[in-house]
Amino acid sequence: MPTNQTSTPDQSPQGINRRQLILRLACLPVFFALFMFLPAGTWTWPKGWLFILVLLGIILVGSLILQRVNPEVxxxxxxxxxGTKPWDKILLWLYVTTTLAAVPVAALDESRYHWFPVPWWVCGIGxxxxxxxxxxxTWxxxxxxFFEITVRIQTDRGHTVIDKGPYAIIRHPGYVGAIFTAIGVxxxxxxxxxxxxxxxxxxxxxxxxxxxxxxxxxELTGYKEYAQRVRYKQIPGVW
Structure with a gap:
């Protein structure tokens, strides 16, 4: 299991986290050069630069928090x-593609063609x-x-039901957060x-x-009982 990989610093969860963080931060400028400023048609797009700075801060803070409280994830x-479900590989590809597509679409709209101008307070809400x-x-x-990027029953990791934190309120808080994130972008x-x-x-x-x-x-032992205790998947009182 990942938590047992402590023989060398590079194998520890903390070491892997640092490498991933550096790689993610290094790749962001390339991504934004191709998919934000190229469609925007300019390097002097204030909303674009502000977004990058905020996103870098979010990634850094989130990574440091997880490194402290749950490096295994x-x-x-x-x-x-x-063991990932075949259908989930398709859904994951669709989700990542459409989420990333919001960036060049926003650049074309807000910076280059001004299809639907909005005031700054809309950005504040975003x-x-x-x-x-x-x-x-992050919560x-x-x-x-067991918060992996794909859907599978993690028998190799002793998969059990998690019912604390946000999981005591709804059964799929990660997806609620991801929906908010996509809209917020x-x-x-x-x-x-x-x-x-x-x-x-x-x-x-x-x-x-x-x-x-x-x-x-x-397929997961105890989940049906958990679903009876926590009735709603995403929205308390609704669904």
């Missing part, structure tokens, strides 16, 4: 593991939603060492058109919630 989330979404995801990751960049790919990503996550929940009820 960082190791678990570094790759797709054996950042609030973005921070809330990332906060919910869920912090209490759930679009609005913080000042683009209503970017809500289209963000909305598609949200629909993918709703489908994934339903299919994952059914998988857990069918």
């Amino acid at each position: 960082i190791v678990a989330r570094r790759r797709i593991h054996k 950042y609030a939603v973005l921070l809330a979404g990332c906060g919910i995801v 869920a990751e912090g209490v759930n060492k 679009a609005l913080s960049l000042g683009s209503l058109w970017a809500l289209i790919p963000a909305g598609v990503a949200s629909i993918v996550l709703i489908v994934r919630t339903e299919w994952e929940d059914q998988t857990l009820q069918d």
Whole structure:
């Protein structure tokens, strides 16, 4: 198991976390050069630069928190593991693609063509939603060492039901946070058109919630009893 890999510093969860953090931060400028400023048609897009700075801060703070409270989840989330449901590989690809698509769409809309100009306070709402979404995801990751990037029953890791933290309120808080994050990305960049790919990503996550929940009820010991205690998947009192 990942928590037993402590023979050398490079094998520890903390060491892996530092390498991943450096790699992610190093890749971000390349991504934004290609998918944000190239569609924007300029390097002097204030909303774009502000978004990058905020996102870097979110990634750094979130990584440091997880390194402290649950480094095992960082190791678990570094790759797709054996046993992943085939349908989830498709849903994951759709989610990642549509979420990332919000960035160039926002750049084309807000910076280059001005299809639907919005005031700065809309961006403020977007950042609030973005921070809330990332906060919910980090909270869920912090209490759930089984929070992997794909859906599978983790028999190799002693998979058990997690019912603390946000999981005491709803059964799939990570997806709620991810939906908030997708919407927050679009609005913080000042683009209503970017809500289209963000909305598609949200629909993918709703489908994934339903299919994952059914998988857990069918295959994970104790999950049906947990679902009886915590009745709602995403929205308390609704669904």
